[in-house]
Amino acid sequence: MNSFFARRYVITGIFVALCLVLLVRLFYMQIMDDKYLLASKSNVVRRYIVYPARGPILDRHGKIMVQNVPVFDITVLPREVKPFDTTLFCKLLGIDKEGFDKRFNKAVKYSPYLQSVFEKQVPLNVWASFQERLPEFPGFDVQRRTMRTYPDSTAAQFLGYIGEVTDRDIEKSGGFYRPGDYIGRSGVERAYEDLLRGQRGVRNVLVDSRNVQKGSFANGAFDTSAVAGERLISSLDSKLQKLGEQLMKNKVGSIVAIEPSTGEILAFVSSPTYDPNIMVEKGKGNVISAMYNDPYSPFLVRPIQAYYSPGSSFKPLDALIALQEGIITPQTTFFCPHYYQAGNHRVGCEHFDGVTDLRKGISQSCNTYFCNVFDRLINAHGPKNTATTYGAWREKVNNFGFGVKLDVDLPHERRGLVPTPLYYDNRFGKNHWRSSSVISLAIGQGELLATPLQMANIECTIANRGFYFKPHLIKAIGDKNVIKKEFTEKHYVGVDSNYFHPVIDGMQDVVDHGTAADSRIPGIVMCGKTGTVQNPHGKNHSVFVGFAPRDNPKIAIAVVVENAGYGASWAAPIASFMVEKYLKDSITRRPSGIDLHRYMNANLLPPTPAQIKAQKQRQDSLRRLMKDTSRKRTDTLEKPRVQLKSAGNNNRRDTMAKLYAARLKRREDAE
Known part of the structure; x- marks a missing residue:
């Protein structure tokens, strides 16, 4: 009897323990870990960031100094990538296999469950060709955005430039920026970043298993519109x-x-x-x-x-x-x-x-x-x-x-x-x-x-x-x-x-x-x-x-x-x-x-330091050349003098020898 009750408590305890494990796991999956939520959502809904146009900058008379041009980013969701023709993919984007692997590994490192930029600033003609074959590349998508252009190519230090955000920029922004975003790095672009950047929007789109868009999710009830950046009128003429x-x-x-x-x-x-x-x-x-x-x-x-x-x-x-x-x-x-x-x-x-x-x-x-x-x-x-x-x-x-x-x-x-x-x-x-x-x-x-x-x-x-x-x-x-x-x-x-x-x-x-x-x-x-x-x-x-x-x-x-x-x-x-x-x-x-x-x-x-150094070397070389030339000239002048002196000594010796020989001959004749 005691043995029966003991077994009953053991079985009950095991059952309760299993239930607790399942409950904890469910709590972790639903509350603590969002990868399953992200994965389920991405199967039917694509969340597209709508990037606002950055605010234009005009001169004091209304002439455009900075404006925007459309470009396209190729994005990737690593979890959904399946085997495909990478040779064709690389050919369409104009990259090599090594470049593909480098970009993909970077995206996986960021997050297998979140979309990130794979290739930036794809021009319109490349985007058109890639868009036609997009269903052949599961996990990849196209994101439209704008980039800066400077019609007159002037006032570079005043206008400044933008650059891709760093991890530090993302951290300082409290999550406003995401990898692949751009931020003002210098000049007015940096000083007025908060006004120029605008506010991002979101567009939720239904997709099928082949990543083909099937329309707006919930008739756009959860979409938000992008707000363009403020226009700045500069004081420059x-x-x-x-x-x-x-x-x-x-x-x-x-x-x-x-x-x-x-x-x-x-x-x-x-x-x-x-x-x-x-x-x-x-x-x-x-x-x-x-x-x-x-x-x-x-x-x-x-x-x-x-x-x-x-x-x-x-x-x-x-x-x-x-x-x-x-x-x-x-x-x-x-x-x-x-x-x-x-x-x-x-x-x-x-x-x-x-x-x-x-x-x-x-x-x-x-x-x-x-x-x-x-x-x-x-x-x-x-x-x-x-x-x-x-x-x-x-x-x-x-x-x-x-x-x-x-x-x-x-x-x-x-x-x-x-x-x-x-x-x-x-x-x-x-x-x-x-x-x-x-x-x-x-x-x-x-x-x-x-x-x-x-x-x-x-x-x-x-x-x-x-x-x-x-x-x-x-x-x-x-x-x-x-x-x-x-x-x-x-x-x-x-x-x-x-x-x-x-x-x-x-x-x-x-x-x-x-x-x-x-x-x-x-x-x-x-x-x-x-x-x-x-x-x-x-x-x-x-x-x-x-x-x-x-x-x-x-x-x-x-x-x-x-x-x-x-x-x-x-x-x-x-x-x-x-x-x-x-x-x-x-x-x-x-x-x-x-x-x-x-x-x-x-x-x-x-002159630059390198030019000054080269000039000094030329001057030193010229100085050495002049010194060598001067020495050679001196040697050339001294040699004839030595030769003349030597010739003079020889002639003197010859004359003395002849005189001495003549004197001996006279003495002999006299004897």
Whole structure:
């Protein structure tokens, strides 16, 4: 009896245990593991992602700068792939068997139960041929999407480019992006990614066992529509941008032009540049790698990332601070003997300017005048308070946008450099430096560094007589033309408007009859300042900043041409062409004879390190050759001399021998 009950409990226990195992397994299959759900759904329903069109980007006049073209991706669901003719498959897509295996293994690694991209950017003609044979390739499908195209192939660094998302992008997005998606990588494409990308939609389609579509699932009740990305209207003028890129071809440098009354950037030239269309082509990896290794760095966004000493273009800013502080007046004069004595060293001046006031100091770019101004500024409270006074001066310079970010609507903007007092304390020792120690700052040299955008923004401030709007590249967003509030706020620099007039007088003289007189534009009053910036790595940089017209200015500009020499020689003429093109939509011949095509066709690319090394090797080889030639010439000249000397000695010996023989003969005869 006890044995019967014992067996009954054992059998009951086994039955209960089996039930528990089945329940746990069912719970795991239905709740924890979704592969069976995915597999069952994929047998009858295909879930297609509807990719939205990325928002177009237009120039300020409505001309399309970036738009979309349709392309097709071949997708794969590994679980449903069955044996098929891989040779035909590869032939249709133009790939080899090794490429097929690599792509398929990547899809399996991602997930056997989820659809992923197998081949990207299939053109329309290939898609048409593949679509006809699609039922022969179980597990494969076609996904329609769009890619970027750039009709004018301009403004690459401004527009930026898109690229396929990485695992890190997917993780940071919280799952918004999926493998095969694209994201803005640089420029406006990155800065405005959230607006440009739009919102994906979903389309559920019934399919049969041969993967043939049989219509919409549940009459589209579970479908969602894609929402296209927002349209962006940029501030760029396409014609002006194109002219700037032509003028900077085969040159290294930058052009930034801004509308002073709004802060809208009209031209954003970074040279060398590249065709943005290559960044969306298949096989772009090798091209990108080559550009990263290019010694001229085409990926460097020079308007906001390249550092230059502002040179003499900084002098008007220093004059404005001195006027505001009451250190000088427009009538204050200093005597220029062709140099300025700063302690135990001299700062040279290009001219012997003699007695010089503010207006003449600006128009003639007198180093002596501005060294005196800077000395008075820094010593305003005595030499013992140099660090404190310098710190106050630095803050005033920062107010103009030097040494701080302007927060332009692009990623990776750099702040420039206006050194802190601590920097000089560490360099010279605390309380062991004076105005003469940092006198190079007076003429925009030394440690002072700025981006071309900052230089152009200073000109906006001067043109506006004391304030600027934050420089920006997108002027309106969407169909409602929304303007960001931050772009409409004035930023005052702390200098009264009446102090700008004498500085502007001097800047007008620069173009009318000063250092930039050759770049004077007929019928346009342009105010500017040339700069010849010392470059420790080669020839000086050519710099020009300015604005036009003088009254009610429409354009402010900064031009930097690396290794080009004087500011008047290259940067000023290029700026004058840009200004006239924007104001008149044409370019006239200058009275000085400056020719537009000469500046477009000139090649001012500095030698690369490899070219410098090759040139040095050639010079060393030539030097050795000349040395060898000289030695051979010496040997050739010396040999006849030795031969002559030897011949002379032989002749002498022969003569002596004959004389001695004759004497012996006479003696013998005498005997």
